[in-house]
Amino acid sequence: MKNISKTVKKSALLCLIGTFFLISLDTFAQRHGGGAAHRGGAVHRPAGGTQTRPSATRPANQSRPAVTKPSTNRPSVTRPGSNGSGTKVTRPTNGSNTQINNRKNTTNRNSNNTRNSGNRNTNISGNTRNVDRSRDITINNNRNTVVRRNTVVYTRPPYVHGGYRYYGYHPYYYHPYRPYYWGPVWHPWGFFVATLAVTAIVVSVENTQYHYDQGVWYAPSNGGYTAVPAPVGGTVNNIPSGAQTVNTGTVNNYYYGGTYYEKDGSSYKVVAPTAGTVVESLPEGGEEVTIGDVKYIKFGETYYQPVQVDGKDxxxxxxxxxDK
Incomplete structure (x- = not known):
């Protein structure tokens, strides 16, 4: 019995010690584990031991950045014009047909303009003419004018050759024929332009319409306009400021670009040249012809004799x- 009683006492003592131990453990867990709960609680892994990575959700307005391939087009290259005038020809930066066609048109237009740069080109005061230099290779010098007889009597005998008499007030003095250039808006006879400047006006002479612009007369031709000799009788309100005053012996004429004008009230009328009139310069389109021992400059039916006056050619x- 004593052994049984001792055994029961030991069991009770062990139970008491165990209970005290469990209470101590629970108190310890509440002190330390409970603090963790206040900081967010313990992290519990899902059952089964499988750990799932949280889904990374991309904001709705955020898209994957586009990947841009480097352009395979040739970079824009600017090179000077072939004529050295400073005009630039720019290669397009893409290969579209429209760009290529534009480049061709631009190049052709620049080629036409730059070929005439400084040589009667047009871009004057913002007014542009499209000039086709390919059509003025041959100058039309068929100027059918009749020289007006002068009232001043000739004191020098004429030069006679081939059945004709050639009268002049001044002695013959040969010097080479050098055509004169009147400036960027002037064109010689036979020069073709595709369009005219807005300053051009229409002048009707004997039921024929001409276009006049700054000292140059044009006639419609092949979809454009060709510079022609001024029609006798054509009247305009203004002539270029660079017109030269020349004396015919009886009246003053105004001479510009191979054309003679007479004052007619407030206007200027184109007239045929008067025999004996002396001018300093002749335009392009003349032909140097040899008659016997004399060389004349011929414009259609008009002859000019080279002379020297006051030491000037x-x-x-x-x-x-x-000669009858």
């Missing part, structure tokens, strides 16, 4: 008559 309108 000039040209005199010659009166030509048949």
């Amino acid at each position: 000039k040209y005199e309108v010659v009166l030509v008559e048949e």
Whole structure:
């Protein structure tokens, strides 16, 4: 019995010690583990031991950045024009047909303009003419004018050759024919332009319409306009400020670009050249012809004799008559 009683006492003592131990453990867990609960609690792994990575959700307005391939087009290259005038020809930066066609059109237009740069090109005061230099290779010098006889009597005998008499007031003095250039808006006879400047006006002469612009006369031709000799009788309100005053012996004429004008009230009328008139310069389109021992400059039916006046090389309108 004593052994049984001792055994029961030991069991009770062990139970008491165990209970005290469990209470101590629970108190310890509440002190330390409970603090963790206040800081967010313990992290519990899902059952089964499988750990799931949280889904990374991309904001709705955020898209994957586009990947841009480097352009395979050739970079824009600017090179100077072939004529050295400073005009630039720019290669397009893409290969579209429209860009290529534009480049061709631009190049052709620049080629036409730069080829005439400084040589009667047009871009004057913002007014542009499209000039086709390919059509003025041959200058039309068929100027069918009749020289007006002068009232001043010739004191020098005429030069006679081939059945004709050539009259001049000044002695013949040969010097080479050098065509004169009147400036960027002037064009010689036979020069073709695709369009005219807005300053051009229409002048009707004997039921024929001409276009006049700054000292140059044009006639419609092949979808454009060709510079022609001024029609006798054509009247305009203004002539270029660079017109030269020349004396015919009886009246003053105004000479510009191979054309003669007379004052007619407030206007200027185109007239035929008067025999004996002396001018300093002749335009392009003349032909140097040899008649016997004399060389004349011929414009259609008009002859000019090279002379020297006051030490300067000039040209005199010659009166030509048949030797009867």
